[in-house]
Amino acid sequence: MSPESGKGANQAGMVVAAVADVMALILGLWIVMYLLDANRANTLVQFVHEAADWLAGWSHDLFTFHKAWARVVAGYGLAAVVYLFVGHAIANRMHRH
Secondary structure, three states: OOHHHHHHHHHHHHHHHHHHHHHHHHHHHHHHHHHOOOOOOOHHHHHHHHHHHHHOOOOOOOOOOOOHHHHHHHHHHHHHHHHHHHHHHHHHHHHHO
8 A cells, every 4th residue: 555545544534533523522512402401592502403313313212211311311422422433443444444
């Protein structure tokens, strides 16, 4: 492998890791906003909530805890952990090749 192709794979891996980090950050931010009872009429709160809903669509209502806060933490938190784990695993694999 030439040094240029290794550099490109490294940069691509960094991008993949950064995207995974941003996705997890949005999900984590929504969890914090939910727990702190952020104003849902606020534009930023609405944006973060909609983005988090889209990102965690596959894990939304996966858990059936009685408390709403526990469902939010578990569902959105699981999505954040999966994105971090998968994103960084892919980035590391790209870095090695």
